[in-house]
Amino acid sequence: xxxxxxxxxxxxxxxxxxxxxxxxxxxxxxxxxxxxxxxxxxxxxxxxxxxxxxxxx
Numbered sequence: 566x567x568x569x570x571x572x573x574x575x576x577x578x579x580x581x582x583x584x585x586x587x588x589x590x591x592x593x594x595x596x597x598x599x600x601x602x603x604x605x606x607x608x609x610x611x612x613x614x615x616x617x618x619x620x621x622x
Contacts, residue, residue, distance in 0.1 A: 567597075588613075603618055
């Protein structure tokens with residue numbers, strides 16, 4: 566899924582990713598690089614002291 570597709574999907578659910586929120590930037594980074602494994606995403610979030618997705622590391 567590319568950025569445009571991600572933005573469209575999130576928008577349809579009433580959400581968006583912010584360019585000023587660290588956690589959103591990490592999520593965008595992972596999406597752009599096709600990193601979808603939740604443990605890898607959570608590792609990246611943890612690296613930047615952000616809360617993990619699903620509350621699990």
